[in-house]
Amino acid sequence: MGFGVSGRWAVPLLCLITMALFALWTSQCAAQTEVSLTIRESRDFTIPLGVEDLRPANGLPAEAKVAGSIQRVLENDLDLSGLFDLYEFSASRPETSYADLRAVARGRVGQKGTSFYLEGWLEEYPNGRSIFVKKWTFKENLSRKAAHKFADDIVLFLTGESGIAQTKIAYVFNDGESQELCVMDYDGYGRRALTAHKSICISPAWSHDGEAIAYTGYWKGNPDLFGIKRTGGKSWPISTREGINSAPAFSPDGKHIAFTMTKDGNAEVYVANMDGSRPRRLTTNRAIDSSPTWSPSGDQIAFTSGRSGTPQIYIMDADGTNVRRLTYDGNLNDSPDWSPRGDRIAYVTRREGRMEIAAVSVFGGIEQLLTWGTGSNENPRWAPDGRHLCFSSNRTGRREIFLMNDDGSGHRLITSGPGEKFCPSWSPRLDQ
Amino acid sequence: MCVRALERPGVMNNAIAFLNRHLTPFLKSVLGKDVPPDGSFKSDDVFQQYVVLSVVIHIFVIVVLSVSYSRTIKAEIPAGPFEVSLMEIEKPKPATTQKKQPPKPKPKPPEQEKVVIPEPKKQEDAVKIKPKPVPEEKKPEEKPKEEEKKPEVKQPEPVKTPPEEAEPDSVFSPKPEPNPKPSVGGIQIDSPNFNFDYYLAMLQMKIQQNWNVPNGLPASEQGVIATVKFTIRRDGSIVRVGVEESSGLRFFDQSAVRAVMNSNPAPPLPRAYDEDQLGVHVNFVFKEEF
Numbered sequence: 233m234g235f236g237v238s239g240r241w242a243v244p245l246l247c248l249i250t251m252a253l254f255a256l257w258t259s260q261c262a263a264q265t266e267v268s269l270t271i272r273e274s275r276d277f278t279i280p281l282g283v284e285d286l287r288p289a290n291g292l293p294a295e296a297k298v299a300g301s302i303q304r305v306l307e308n309d310l311d312l313s314g315l316f317d318l319y320e321f322s323a324s325r326p327e328t329s330y331a332d333l334r335a336v337a338r339g340r341v342g343q344k345g346t347s348f349y350l351e352g353w354l355e356e357y358p359n360g361r362s363i364f365v366k367k368w369t370f371k372e373n374l375s376r377k378a379a380h381k382f383a384d385d386i387v388l389f390l391t392g393e394s395g396i397a398q399t400k401i402a403y404v405f406n407d408g409e410s411q412e413l414c415v416m417d418y419d420g421y422g423r424r425a426l427t428a429h430k431s432i433c434i435s436p437a438w439s440h441d442g443e444a445i446a447y448t449g450y451w452k453g454n455p456d457l458f459g460i461k462r463t464g465g466k467s468w469p470i471s472t473r474e475g476i477n478s479a480p481a482f483s484p485d486g487k488h489i490a491f492t493m494t495k496d497g498n499a500e501v502y503v504a505n506m507d508g509s510r511p512r513r514l515t516t517n518r519a520i521d522s523s524p525t526w527s528p529s530g531d532q533i534a535f536t537s538g539r540s541g542t543p544q545i546y547i548m549d550a551d552g553t554n555v556r557r558l559t560y561d562g563n564l565n566d567s568p569d570w571s572p573r574g575d576r577i578a579y580v581t582r583r584e585g586r587m588e589i590a591a592v593s594v595f596g597g598i599e600q601l602l603t604w605g606t607g608s609n610e611n612p613r614w615a616p617d618g619r620h621l622c623f624s625s626n627r628t629g630r631r632e633i634f635l636m637n638d639d640g641s642g643h644r645l646i647t648s649g650p651g652e653k654f655c656p657s658w659s660p661r662l663d664q
Numbered sequence: 665m666c667v668r669a670l671e672r673p674g675v676m677n678n679a680i681a682f683l684n685r686h687l688t689p690f691l692k693s694v695l696g697k698d699v700p701p702d703g704s705f706k707s708d709d710v711f712q713q714y715v716v717l718s719v720v721i722h723i724f725v726i727v728v729l730s731v732s733y734s735r736t737i738k739a740e741i742p743a744g745p746f747e748v749s750l751m752e753i754e755k756p757k758p759a760t761t762q763k764k765q766p767p768k769p770k771p772k773p774p775e776q777e778k779v780v781i782p783e784p785k786k787q788e789d790a791v792k793i794k795p796k797p798v799p800e801e802k803k804p805e806e807k808p809k810e811e812e813k814k815p816e817v818k819q820p821e822p823v824k825t826p827p828e829e830a831e832p833d834s835v836f837s838p839k840p841e842p843n844p845k846p847s848v849g850g851i852q853i854d855s856p857n858f859n860f861d862y863y864l865a866m867l868q869m870k871i872q873q874n875w876n877v878p879n880g881l882p883a884s885e886q887g888v889i890a891t892v893k894f895t896i897r898r899d900g901s902i903v904r905v906g907v908e909e910s911s912g913l914r915f916f917d918q919s920a921v922r923a924v925m926n927s928n929p930a931p932p933l934p935r936a937y938d939e940d941q942l943g944v945h946v947n948f949v950f951k952e953e954f
Contacts, residue, residue: 277869277872277873279866279869334861334862334865334866335862356860356861356862356934356936357862361860361934361936362934362935362936363860363862363934363935363936364932364934364935365935366778366779367778367779368778368779368780368781369778369779369780369781370780370781371781374781377781378781381779381781388931388932389931389932389934390862390866390931391866391870391931392866392870392900392927392928392929392930392931392932393929
């Protein structure tokens with residue numbers, strides 16, 4: 233050998249180098265995974281936005297009243313978006329008061345016959361050039377909707393993505409006698425019941441287009457899976473097989489529904505057609521497998537499994553292969569929901585005897601607790617913008633629905649009145 | 665962790681296949697003997713091969729163990745002293761001189777998009793909505809309760825003291841620059857008419873949020889810089905993304921391109937801008953802070 237290394241040593245030496253390189257490569261892979269954890273570090277930007285009081289176009293008292301109510305809804309929407317630093321804007325104040333401002337939302341409300349219109353615009357500050365202008369016509373009872381539309385467009389023109397002010401939240405309402413499926417606007421207004429089964433309903437889930445809601449109902453004696461239009465009406469059966477039919481989740485392509493069944497003797501995850509036909513079993517484990525949730529691309533499903541001895545979150549490909557464990561902290565992790573942004577999964581975890589909400593990167597890594605020490609918090613569900621979550625909490629003494637930002641800040645109670653509200657599910661953006 | 669990995673049959677098989685594939689030619693060249701295709705050696709050769717194999721496996725285990733140990737340690741080290749920002753670099757650009765700005769349009773320009781909000785359709789085939797359990801729809805005037813806090817609307821504050829002289833590589837901030845220029849914090853645009861600072865700030869913020877800076881970048885005085893160019897259409901969709909100036913590091917360029925792709929759609933172009941698209945150049949700068 234030219235290097236003066238005897239043959240006997242050359243082989244292990246070269247292999248050693250190869251192995252070292254291999255090991256280095258694997259550590260590089262690990263380092264890349266680490267990067268994905270730092271995505272969130274630059275999230276804390278807010279946009280300084282001025283909001284001027286909406287003016288009555290013709291000075292009518294009715295206009296002023298509608299303008300006032302739109303104003304409150306609009307400011308609430310913009311505040312809930314978590315994107316803005318809101319400033320009360322008044323053109324009469326000197327420019328120097330608004331050194332930070334980039335844009336100002338302004339508008340006026342007019343009455344025309346029996347209907348009203350909102351003319352809203354966003355302009356650059358301080359030069360006043362138009363970013364967008366729109367006019368919405370509506371009956372007085374729909375003034376909230378007009379405000380939501382204005383808010384969503386402001387968010388759209390500043391971020392590129394429409395806001396979530398026109399979304400809804402489905403949830404379960406228990407008045408002590410029965411437990412019915414209800415829907416409300418995302419800000420807690422406009423609540424209405426969809427079902428009147430005088431029975432138990434749980435685990436609502438929205439279809440990808442927001443037109444239908446699937447849920448589990450006990451009104452035929454067995455926990456069966458039903459579908460119902462979001463406007464209400466008659467519900468239709470999706471799966472009424474013997475045993476539990478629960479925890480539905482529609483696929484993002486609108487073709488399939490994943491859910492849990494016990495028809496084969498043990499809770500397993502199945503994927504069926506939208507009408508519940510042709511169920512395919514994805515899990516074959518003696519432990520419980522349940523609570524499926526789809527990745528936004530539709531090619532993976534996260535679920536809860538007890539296969540390690542305690543309930544933990546797992547991810548598998550949408551055909552049931554390639555199962556890997558996602559959570560390792562705590563001895564009870566359940567109720568996963570995949571972020572519409574695709575990068576995180578929120579779930580419930582038991583800590584010190586309480587249920588808390590946590591989120592973890594889908595690539596694994598350190599979990600982030602989003603709630604801590606205030607009652608039991610359950611059932612996290614993402615908003616379609618992936619920046620907010622809704623969940624139920626009993627911190628006020630009974631279960632109510634709350635919203636929060638995806639970093640655990642900005643908890644907001646949105647339900648009130650008697651009865652328990654829980655099992656929330658956030659709709660996709662609705663075309664209405 | 666490593667031991668668990670070795671228990672997996674796939675790992676072991678791969679390792680053996682790997683050894684077979686690479687070891688055999690080596691033995692051949694080193695020993696100067698032909699390795700029989702079926703792997704049968706004379707007894708001496710066989711012994712020697714097993715000794716070699718054993719040594720190799722031991723070394724492999726030690727190396728993997730030490731690397732995985734150092735890896736766990738590494739995972740706990742915080743991201744490090746790196747501060748990353750999209751920052752401004754000088755680029756020869758003819759159009760930096762201020763073109764005449766179009767006169768201020770009136771607050772409410774003439775043609776607006778008009779939308780009529782329809783009454784919701786009456787639901788057909790109604791299951792009777794249970795009046796009692798569902799709380800009445802709250803009137804907007806109703807006081808929000810308990811934790812439901814009112815949106816916080818700030819009163820404008822008196823003029824703030826000018827921002828401290830920020831060091832050049834932490835320039836990124838949605839705050840306005842003291843002297844707004846057509847190129848804000850590393851973003852340059854093709855159209856001299858486009859001087860909407862708000863837009864560039866929003867765009868920069870969005871790209872910054874979507875930029876996942878890769879690990880393993882070299883430390884250098886100048887930093888690592890890549891320029892990505894793309895076009896934004898009126899509706900905000902981003903098209904024709906490409907690397908304009910490579911950093912020389914492919915994975916860094918790719919991270920920059922990905923940041924732009926993930927920022928699609930960008931905010932729709934402002935109404936007062938009269939062209940249908942906007943060419944944009946963004947500099948991605950990685951610099952280590954000492």
